[in-house]
Amino acid sequence: MTAPSDLERRIARHFADAAPTREPAELFAAVMTGSAHVRQRPALLALVVAPMATRPGARWRSGPAALVALLLLLVGLVGASLIAGSRLPERADPSVTQRAFAMLPGEPWILYQRTAAAGGGLYAMRPDGSDEHRLLAGIGAVIDADWSPDGTHLAYLRPDGTGISISDLDGMGRVDLPCEGGGCGQPAWSPDASTIAFTQAVVDAQGVAKTHISVVDVATLDVRLLAEMLAPVILSGPRWSPDGTSLAFGADLVLTDGRETGSAIATIAVDSGSVRYVAGFETFSGTPDWGPRGIVFERRVDGASRPTQLFLMQPDGTGARVLVDPAAGADIAHPTWSPDGSSVLAVERQTGRVVSIDPATGAITAIGGRDATLARPRPTP
Amino acid sequence: MQHELVRGAQQGDREAFGAIVHAVIARLYATATLILRDSELAEDAVQEALIAAWRDLRGLRDADRLDAWLHRLLVRACYRVAAQNRRRHQAEIRLAPDHELPIIDLHDRVFDRDLVERALASLVVEHRAVLVLTYYADLSIADVAVALSVPIGTAKSRLHRATDAMRAALDADARTGFRATGETA
Numbered sequence: 001m002t003a004p005s006d007l008e009r010r011i012a013r014h015f016a017d018a019a020p021t022r023e024p025a026e027l028f029a030a031v032m033t034g035s036a037h038v039r040q041r042p043a044l045l046a047l048v049v050a051p052m053a054t055r056p057g058a059r060w061r062s063g064p065a066a067l068v069a070l071l072l073l074l075v076g077l078v079g080a081s082l083i084a085g086s087r088l089p090e091r092a093d094p095s096v097t098q099r100a101f102a103m104l105p106g107e108p109w110i111l112y113q114r115t116a117a118a119g120g121g122l123y124a125m126r127p128d129g130s131d132e133h134r135l136l137a138g139i140g141a142v143i144d145a146d147w148s149p150d151g152t153h154l155a156y157l158r159p160d161g162t163g164i165s166i167s168d169l170d171g172m173g174r175v176d177l178p179c180e181g182g183g184c185g186q187p188a189w190s191p192d193a194s195t196i197a198f199t200q201a202v203v204d205a206q207g208v209a210k211t212h213i214s215v216v217d218v219a220t221l222d223v224r225l226l227a228e229m230l231a232p233v234i235l236s237g238p239r240w241s242p243d244g245t246s247l248a249f250g251a252d253l254v255l256t257d258g259r260e261t262g263s264a265i266a267t268i269a270v271d272s273g274s275v276r277y278v279a280g281f282e283t284f285s286g287t288p289d290w291g292p293r294g295i296v297f298e299r300r301v302d303g304a305s306r307p308t309q310l311f312l313m314q315p316d317g318t319g320a321r322v323l324v325d326p327a328a329g330a331d332i333a334h335p336t337w338s339p340d341g342s343s344v345l346a347v348e349r350q351t352g353r354v355v356s357i358d359p360a361t362g363a364i365t366a367i368g369g370r371d372a373t374l375a376r377p378r379p380t381p
Numbered sequence: 382m383q384h385e386l387v388r389g390a391q392q393g394d395r396e397a398f399g400a401i402v403h404a405v406i407a408r409l410y411a412t413a414t415l416i417l418r419d420s421e422l423a424e425d426a427v428q429e430a431l432i433a434a435w436r437d438l439r440g441l442r443d444a445d446r447l448d449a450w451l452h453r454l455l456v457r458a459c460y461r462v463a464a465q466n467r468r469r470h471q472a473e474i475r476l477a478p479d480h481e482l483p484i485i486d487l488h489d490r491v492f493d494r495d496l497v498e499r500a501l502a503s504l505v506v507e508h509r510a511v512l513v514l515t516y517y518a519d520l521s522i523a524d525v526a527v528a529l530s531v532p533i534g535t536a537k538s539r540l541h542r543a544t545d546a547m548r549a550a551l552d553a554d555a556r557t558g559f560r561a562t563g564e565t566a
Contacts, residue, residue, distance in 0.1 A: 010497055011497060014501070015513060015516055020410065027427075028403075
């Protein structure tokens with residue numbers, strides 16, 4: 001029979017041995033972003049963002065008033081300039097051949113979008129930069145465009161910003177996808193063509209701002225919510241895994257006064273909704289694209305808005321390495337894999353040119369185009 | 382300092398609340414892990430407790446009772462999380478690295494830890510909670526009562542019953558021969 005005092009000592013000693021010891025900062029991240037219940041995690045994010053914000057090395061972006069900043073950020077990559085651009089009249093570009101090109105299925109093309117200042121518009125060119133021409137004549141400055149897997153259709157945010165449409169390359173046969181409450185954007189077509197993932201920024205009846213990542217069945221137009229985050233977390237840029245079972249996306253921590261205190265990359269399994277953070281908020285990582293050789297993404301150096309490093313990592317977050325370092329003089333953003341993983345397309349910020357990057361060496365080769373916005377260039381699948 | 386932080390947080394100062402969270406989160410997490418015996422569920426419970434803390438902090442009248450009050454929120458969250466996951470039995474306790482223990486003591490301590498762990502696993506969550514609050518969180522019996530939302534007398538009797546249950550579990554373990562097997566291994 002064990003004496004009570006001895007038992008108490010054994011219990012206390014057991015607890016002391018068995019109690020986990022974790023650093024508060026690491027625990028913050030785990031509690032905030034653990035994989036168990038993504039819908040519940042953001043609420044705590046909202047609470048504990050303050051100590052993260054004071055972390056040395058984190059730089060804040062001073063921003064406009066709360067509501068304006070939040071609304072702007074809620075639309076993610078649909079920045080103010082793009083929205084403005086969608087309302088500008090289209091201008092003819094004398095440097096671009098105006099004749100219509102026959103874009104045959106299976107041909108490789110690169111899609112990119114021009115800035116509002118350059119008149120906006122969606123352009124296509126061959127992988128060597130030739131045959132550049134404007135797509136979707138008469139539809140305005142479309143944004144966030146993505147190819148269908150067979151290269152015959154496009155999904156894009158409508159010029160009035162009210163939702164996502166899909167259409168032929170010439171804008172014919174347009175179908176508007178459901179977007180109850182508005183705020184939809186950043187469509188990403190699944191590899192099997194059955195589904196389009198997208199983001200949605202909403203403010204509910206209680207005034208709570210949220211972002212969603214949802215998928216819509218292209219045949220039935222049924223929408224399924226995959227992930228929901230409360231402000232100050234902003235979800236952005238879902239991109240499919242090559243096998244179509246998961247999505248990678250960005251998550252930005254942004255206070256309502258516009259200060260950004262971190263940005264992370266997560267993956268979500270489309271069937272189960274299981275979320276895994278593969279790059280923490282403290283890494284200021286974003287705009288992931290998932291290709292056959294892993295996830296390519298941006299990382300803002302020291303949390304500043306520019307310049308950015310391009311990184312590669314495995315889908316589980318391991319094996320991260322620098323692909324392009326701004327210290328070498330390049331300021332490259334918005335990476336996208338080529339379908340076979342042989343190159344990474346991106347935008348050179350200073351010139352607005354589309355460039356190709358060798359994923360093995362990081363060597364950069366200019367392709368063409370100009371005034372490309374900070375929306376991803378898209379190669380045909 | 383704690384009074385200022387609590388006052389600030391009660392007035393909606395997120396940085397003040399963040400500082401409080403920073404100071405307590407590791408301990409709350411360890412407590413929740415010991416009660417629930419599962420690190421993911423513990424994270425859920427800690428999150429739920431901290432959300433409740435932010436929501437209800439204005440109702441805390443005495444800043445000196447912050448620790449007991451936070452443990453009350455945590456225990457409630459643990460009960461809720463445990464109820465939602467009754468079928469999830471697999472224990473997951475992170476043990477301290479063995480190399481931190483004196484070599485001469487290693488076998489006995491590891492073996493004893495295993496015995497105690499099995500006994501704790503056999504307890505209902507309410508009994509584990511009172512033991513953890515008393516012998517790990519080191520709360521006074523008055524604060525244990527606050528954390529459990531029960532009168533002091535009830536807290537004492539619950540601690541007594543939990544200790545009895547532990548003793549019974551350890552005795553039953555000894556009767557089944559676990560100890561002999563372990564010692565000869």
